[in-house]
Amino acid sequence: MLDKVKSAGITGAGGAGFPAHIKLGAKAQSYIINAAECEPLLATDRTLMLNFSKEIIEGIKAVREITPYEKAYIGIKEKNRDCGEALKKFIDVDFIEVRVLRNVYPSGDEQVMIYEILDKVVPEAGIPLDIDVIVNNVETVYRIGKAVLQDEPFSKRFVSIIGEVNNPQVREVPVGTSFSYLLDIAGKKDIDYVAIDGGPMMGKVVEVNEGIVRKTTSGIIFLERDHPLIRRKTQTIKSVVSQARASCCNCMTCTELCSRYLIGHRMEPHKIMRAIGMELTQPHVYEHAMLCSECNICELYACPIGLSPRAVNVKIKNEMRKEGKRFEKERLKEYKAPVFRKGRQLNTTRLTARLGLSKYYSVKPEYITEELKPDMLRIYLNQHIGAPAKAVVDIGNEIKANQLIGKLSGDFSANVHSPLDGKVISKGENYIDIEVRL
The missing domain is CATH 3.40.50.11540 (NADH-ubiquinone oxidoreductase 51kDa subunit)
Structure with missing residues (x-):
């Protein structure tokens, strides 16, 4: 099995x-x-x-x-x-x-x-x-x-297609489908769109014409480009760090609402923000950034002046990884959640309001069973953590639905299959383009 x-x-x-x-x-x-x-x-x-x-x-x-x-x-x-x-x-x-x-x-x-x-x-x-x-x-x-x-491979996945569209829906979508195709399916309006690949908290902002459904794409939220949430999510790291140094009052709200701190981990974003603000060299403080789950509560909800502890943590984590560093503190013998944990948990209705998304909260996306057949698929070979799959098809090859097109390279990898019949029309280092047979 x-x-x-x-x-x-x-x-x-x-x-x-x-x-x-x-x-x-x-x-x-x-x-x-x-x-x-x-x-x-x-x-x-x-x-x-x-x-x-x-x-x-x-x-x-x-x-x-x-x-x-x-x-x-x-x-x-x-x-x-x-x-x-x-x-x-x-x-x-x-x-x-x-x-x-x-x-x-x-x-x-x-x-x-x-x-x-x-x-x-x-x-x-x-x-x-x-x-x-x-x-x-x-x-x-x-x-x-x-x-x-x-014996069915993982070549399609269920996706919530929601946001500022006429017909919010959930569909089983072929992996490799473009976001622009799904926007057309859901009914676009006359606005300048961008998309969030995933949920509003942890999802990444992508251009609609660049977004592609992967095995990990659980939802796509289409929003107007000037929506406040999009502006928050697209701040430059230079701006984020400058604001942290100039404005953080160390109120500790980011720590008190931190999901990792609330299960007993030594993740205290306010200390990292303080060290950044004072330009201190404190490896023992910065090391704790490696514990950040990037849930984004600190950035999109907790901070009363709109600073971005998560982005600061991500910057520190990336720098530490480049240097080959990991979280190496001795593990605690026992982890205890704060006594106030339950009262600090974040109600999703209130959170949605803070994100400026309340108008979509009560909308129930319709489940539509009709099969989707986009004209083109771009199927990535690196849709998983670990080594990318290795292409086993060439340009010009005819492809059958559920056919293996990328073979795992090493055990810590994953096979990739085509969800639909078609023909390979181009390929790159980490992707295969398939023209779908309609």
């Missing part, structure tokens, strides 16, 4: 796209299915649970055949209790349980979810396996079931 997962090119359906066969090659006591739809506005996980509950449960059972965990927990938000009921109809074993989480951000962060469900803390700079836990996104589990039971 593990070979089928590996062959199908299953990766994490969010985040860095960790190859699933690596995770499932380990053993753990607990298996957590992350179905919390961490980011506001997205409806991808919800759509999956309401329409493919049986397949998700089959995927969870299939994982147990690969790595024999003792208990599986499906984490959902309170607002999605109907999804929990849909899943329970197909749970006929005692080792799968639905757990309801508060409607807070970032409850879908895997370390936060582990704390909420198991009351355990992943060690600083550690991974869930350090405490005998494996976590997969709900779509990853769905794709694992498809691979094991139907």
Whole structure:
């Protein structure tokens, strides 16, 4: 079964796209299915649970055949209790349980979810396996079931297509589809668009004509270019650092709301901002930037004067990585969350209002089952963490749907498949362009 997962090119359906066969090659006591739809506005996980509950449960059972965990927990938000009921109809074993989480951000962060469900803390700079836990996104589990039971590769994924469009929707989208095609499908308006690849908090701003759906693309938010959220997300790092040095009052709000600090990690953004502001050389302070999850609460919600601790942390992390440095402090013997943790968690309704996105919060994207067939696909060979896949097709080759076009290079990599029939018309170092046969 593990070979089928590996062959199908299953990766994490969010985040860095960790190859699933690596995770499932380990053993753990607990298996957590992350179905919390961490980011506001997205409806991808919800759509999956309401329409493919049986397949998700089959995927969870299939994982147990690969790595024999003792208990599986499906984490959902309170607002999605109907999804929990849909899943329970197909749970006929005692080792799968639905757990309801508060409607807070970032409850879908895997370390936060582990704390909420198991009351355990992943060690600083550690991974869930350090405490005998494996976590997969709900779509990853769905794709694992498809691979094991139907030999179907991971070549399409569910995407929320939302924002300033006429017809917000969730579709199963061929990997390699352009954002511009999806904007046309959702009904564009006469405005100057940009897109956020992912959710409003952690998603990256991209030009519409440059965006391409990858295995990790859970949502696309189309917004007007001058939306305040876009302006915040596109500040230059030079501007961010200058503002930090000139304006930070060290009020500590960024730390008090930090999702890592609130599970007991020594992540204190205000100390890093103070060191930057005073231009201090304090390696022991800067080292803690490596603990930042980049959830963006500090930048887009906490700071009362609109500074960007997350961007500062990212800059420090990148510089430390270039120098080959890692977080090397001795791990604590015990991690304790602050007593005020629950009161500091961030309600998603309030967060959405702060982001200037309230008009979209009550909109329910429609799930549309009609198959999408764009004229062209650009399929990247580096859609996952680890080594890029190696192209196994050439220009002029005819391609069948679900055909392997990129073979994993080394074990820490992932196969890549074409989602549709077509013809290879060009290729680059890390991509293959396919003209789709309509």
